[in-house]
Amino acid sequence: MDIWDILHGALRMATPIGLAALGGVFTHRAGVLNIAIEGMMLISAFVGVITSYATGSVTAALLAAIAVSVVIGLIFSFFGVTLQGNIIITGLAVNIFALGITSFILQSAFGMRGSLSSPKIVGLKPVDMPWLGGVPVIGPILNNQTPIVYAGLLISIIVSIVLYKTKFGLYVRVVGENEDAARSMGIRVSSIKYGAVAISAVLSALAGVNLSLENLTMFVENMTSGRGFIALAAIFCGQGTPGGAYTFSFLFGLADAVQMRLQGFNVPGAFIQMIPYLFIVVILGVAGIMRNRGNTQRGIRND
DSSP states (O other), rough: EEEOHHHHHHHHHHHHHHHHHHHHHHHHHOOOOOHHHHHHHHHHHHHHHHHHHOOHHHHHHHHHHHHHHHHHHHHHHHIIIIIIOHHHHHHHHHHHHHHHHHHHHHHHHHOOSSSSSSSOOOOOOOOOOOHHHSSSTTTHTTTTTHHHHHHHHHHHHHHHHHHHSSSSHHHHHHHOOHHHHHHHHHOOHHHHHHHHHHHHHHHHHHHHHHHIIIIIEEEEETTTHHHHHHHHHHHHHTTTOOHHHHHHHHHHHHHHHHHHTTSSSOHHHHHHHHHHHHHHHHHHHHHHHHHHHHHHTTOOOOO
């Protein structure tokens, strides 16, 4: 196996996870556990495909995917933040709704089951930059990637700047650490949470479009395959930081890329398919052990 091809594939596979994780960092730091990331990604992937199918425009598909994801985010915020419902149940409801509505429309409107593919669907193609490909080490990894992959790398930097260098980022962190203190400072807690969920929805939409219009140029039922939950794992392992979340997203993408490469070898298929998820369990276990060890060294007991 060519290591550069594996790393190239790892970056591509990590992008939807990384974008969802970067959006989830905002909700995490605002004190909102956004379980609905999975549903936002799935419904965005579907809307992106059907909009591209209907209009032949990638731009329209991207805008439609973002719009529907933001609407889902507002619904999630209304029930979870305004009405103070159970945030986990609300998120799971969004995920179940997204899975059900995409399957229903696929069958009722298009008469198809399982997937939707057509020459009418216009996707985003990889960008070949010979000057970048000639750069040692990083060139073979970064060159010939799709536009959202490059956008994801840029967004990881922007998220760090917004979270740590702007007033909004400060408010997000204050709200997540102590809501009462935030209210005493005059911060509109609900508005900050709504804003964090909206940002998460936009980045989840980009992740969904990356899956359906860059990686495959088609829609497959439940094509997110738990990537929203993997993004939550990346946030946890990265301790709620943009850099940490994106780094662990890349590691999970690396496991996925290795799994795809092993399919060409005489290895049992069931074992190959479980590699990314086994890797996630191992990483979460190691992260938990390191976290507990750090707390013990500081004299904090975890009873």
